[in-house]
Amino acid sequence: MSAFKPLPDLPPPANTVGPIGWARSNLFNGPVNSVLTLFALYLMYLALDWFITWGLINADWFGESREACTSGGACWVFVTARITQFTYGFYPEDLIWRVDIVFALFAACLIWLMVDRSPAKGWVAAFTLFLFPFIAYFLLRGDAFGLESVDTHKWGGLMLTLIIAVVGIVASLPIGILLALGRRSDMPFIRSVCIVYIEFWRGVPLITVLFMASVMLPLFMSEGVEFDKLARAMIGVVMFQSAYMAEVVRGGLQAIPKGQYEAAQALGLSYWKMMGLIILPQALKLMIPGIVNTFIALFKDTSLVLIIGLFDLLAIVQSALNDPKWLGYSVEGYLFVGFVFWAFCFGMSRYSMRLERKLNTGHR
Amino acid sequence: MNATNSAEDRPVIIRLNGVNKWYGSFHVLKDINLNVLKGERIVVCGPSGSGKSTMIRCINRLEEHQKGDIIVNDIPLTNDIKNIDIVRREVGMVFQHFNLFPHLTVLENCTLAPVWVRKMPKKEAEEIAMQYLERVKIPQQALKYPGQLSGGQQQRVAIARSLCMNPEVMLFDEPTSALDPEMIKEVLDVMIELAESGMTMICVTHEMGFAKTVANRVIFMDQGQIVEENEPNEFFHNPQNERTQLFLSQILQH
Numbered sequence: 105m106s107a108f109k110p111l112p113d114l115p116p117p118a119n120t121v122g123p124i125g126w127a128r129s130n131l132f133n134g135p136v137n138s139v140l141t142l143f144a145l146y147l148m149y150l151a152l153d154w155f156i157t158w159g160l161i162n163a164d165w166f167g168e169s170r171e172a173c174t175s176g177g178a179c180w181v182f183v184t185a186r187i188t189q190f191t192y193g194f195y196p197e198d199l200i201w202r203v204d205i206v207f208a209l210f211a212a213c214l215i216w217l218m219v220d221r222s223p224a225k226g227w228v229a230a231f232t233l234f235l236f237p238f239i240a241y242f243l244l245r246g247d248a249f250g251l252e253s254v255d256t257h258k259w260g261g262l263m264l265t266l267i268i269a270v271v272g273i274v275a276s277l278p279i280g281i282l283l284a285l286g287r288r289s290d291m292p293f294i295r296s297v298c299i300v301y302i303e304f305w306r307g308v309p310l311i312t313v314l315f316m317a318s319v320m321l322p323l324f325m326s327e328g329v330e331f332d333k334l335a336r337a338m339i340g341v342v343m344f345q346s347a348y349m350a351e352v353v354r355g356g357l358q359a360i361p362k363g364q365y366e367a368a369q370a371l372g373l374s375y376w377k378m379m380g381l382i383i384l385p386q387a388l389k390l391m392i393p394g395i396v397n398t399f400i401a402l403f404k405d406t407s408l409v410l411i412i413g414l415f416d417l418l419a420i421v422q423s424a425l426n427d428p429k430w431l432g433y434s435v436e437g438y439l440f441v442g443f444v445f446w447a448f449c450f451g452m453s454r455y456s457m458r459l460e461r462k463l464n465t466g467h468r
Numbered sequence: 469m470n471a472t473n474s475a476e477d478r479p480v481i482i483r484l485n486g487v488n489k490w491y492g493s494f495h496v497l498k499d500i501n502l503n504v505l506k507g508e509r510i511v512v513c514g515p516s517g518s519g520k521s522t523m524i525r526c527i528n529r530l531e532e533h534q535k536g537d538i539i540v541n542d543i544p545l546t547n548d549i550k551n552i553d554i555v556r557r558e559v560g561m562v563f564q565h566f567n568l569f570p571h572l573t574v575l576e577n578c579t580l581a582p583v584w585v586r587k588m589p590k591k592e593a594e595e596i597a598m599q600y601l602e603r604v605k606i607p608q609q610a611l612k613y614p615g616q617l618s619g620g621q622q623q624r625v626a627i628a629r630s631l632c633m634n635p636e637v638m639l640f641d642e643p644t645s646a647l648d649p650e651m652i653k654e655v656l657d658v659m660i661e662l663a664e665s666g667m668t669m670i671c672v673t674h675e676m677g678f679a680k681t682v683a684n685r686v687i688f689m690d691q692g693q694i695v696e697e698n699e700p701n702e703f704f705h706n707p708q709n710e711r712t713q714l715f716l717s718q719i720l721q722h
Binding site for chain 2: 361363364366367368369370371372373374377381382385386389463
């Protein structure tokens with residue numbers, strides 16, 4: 105009897121691996137694609153060349169007024185001179201340190217939670233979710249602990265954008281999960297309530313929701329009852345987005361095989377333990393792209409609050425463009441707004457991709 | 469096996485009394501009567517669609533029966549969630565497709581239910597889990613994820629996971645049907661070892677060799693009914709019912 109002897113493994117042909125192999129198979133795998141690749145490279149060169157000359161080399165960066173813009177390129181002075189207003193809106197300048205503390209604290213918590221090896225993640229997460237909102241509220245709003253009161257109509261700019269977006273994101277995910285579970289529930293009453301809620305809020309445009317919240321709602325309330333406009337807008341955003349979130353979550357729940365439910369039940373786990381320990385961790389992992397997609401859409405949708413007279417980043421830059429002293433710099437203004445929105449959205453997108461890779465345990 | 473001699477003094481652990489079940493208007497289980505004694509090893513076989521899986525899934529209420537009584541360990545299975553939870557704690561189940569939790573390591577799969585359902589301290593649960601993983605001969609895989617294991621290894625983990633709850637009864641729903649031929653033996657070996665340790669087992673399987681080796685009783689089902697039941701020697705060599713003879717001639721031909 106002859107013994108089985110496997111052949112040795114040989115390295116692959118040299119031009120199929122590495123950067124050359126990649127370029128051959130992706131960019132130059134045929135005459136048409138080669139021409140298209142070269143054409144695209146040329147277009148990219150044109151665009152970048154224009155932007156770098158106009159926006160970086162020939163640009164003016166600092167100054168007090170438009171007189172500082174002399175070199176004919178982009179006038180970033182418009183942005184830098186007003187950066188405080190773009191960031192904090194009409195927040196009293198001597199109290200801006202309070203906003204800075206909130207930003208710094210939030211950033212510190214986020215970084216702590218994102219770094220893989222940081223200790224005591226549970227406590228930091230609990231702090232961020234349960235304690236931080238109160239700290240942030242009292243610091244920003246004041247009117248307690250001897251802090252001077254700052255009314256919410258003075259909030260604006262990037263600060264307002266971030267507040268609405270973060271509140272929207274943090275609140276809509278858990279509400280969305282509960283709605284999705286409710287929609288899949290066996291109990292007819294709960295199921296109907298969730299379906300009606302989701303279908304109603306998904307069916308109306310966000311602008312309508314915000315408009316109703318700011319114009320219609322006060323009409324129904326009795327004289328003298330004031331309900332903060334920003335709070336109304338935030339509730340509107342949360343209700344609207346949680347309906348979207350619910351459908352994303354439902355999609356993820358349906359992707360979990362029945363066997364996972366059965367195995368959890370067979371081990372004696374109760375409904376909530378089964379959901380919390382087995383189903384949702386897997387479903388949420390599958391749903392990361394969908395969830396982050398919704399987050400990004402929400403982040404950009406916050407600029408719709410300008411319709412009810414709140415000055416988010418976009419609105420405040422727009423109003424600055426109407427300032428007679430700065431007429432004619434709308435390209436710079438919109439590029440700046442676009443860049444800030446893009447930077448946050450891109451950050452979320454990259455983080456979600458990292459999270460997906462980290463959580464991938466060789467599924468099934 | 470000397471099981472038949474001592475059968476009379478052992479308590480009945482599972483009692484199915486006139487159990488009926490319908491899927492919509494389709495009558496899947498027709499008047500099932502079955503008593504399982506403590507320590508008994510029962511193999512259920514029959515053609516596909518005969519209701520064998522449905523029957524054992526009724527025993528831990530993964531399926532609901534509509535008529536008749538199922539009593540497990542003196543606890544009747546009704547809509548009472550509390551009873552269902554108690555029964556599920558005492559009845560382990562192994563599935564055809566393993567159904568391990570892919571987001572947890574092998575060890576976490578095994579400790580999850582003891583920690584969250586039995587409220588066992590994590591340390592103790594891990595020690596017990598390692599004992600059972602050793603018993604199914606894969607302690608060295610404890611920190612891997614199920615996706616990194618072969619089918620046979622996954623199924624052995626699934627058996628260990630059930631055993632960690634220290635159940636009174638183990639249900640096996642075609643545990644080797646989804647496995648490559650090379651891996652069937654390693655799973656059957658574990659099951660035989662388990663049977664020899666005195667566990668009460670109900671196995672839906674087509675492994676007739678396994679039935680001959682360990683079963684006290686073989687049950688043949690067709691069209692939702694128990695057609696024939698007997699001890700394995702009689703069952704295989706002297707089947708009484710025509711339907712059983714046909715089934716056996718088909719599966720034992722090769």
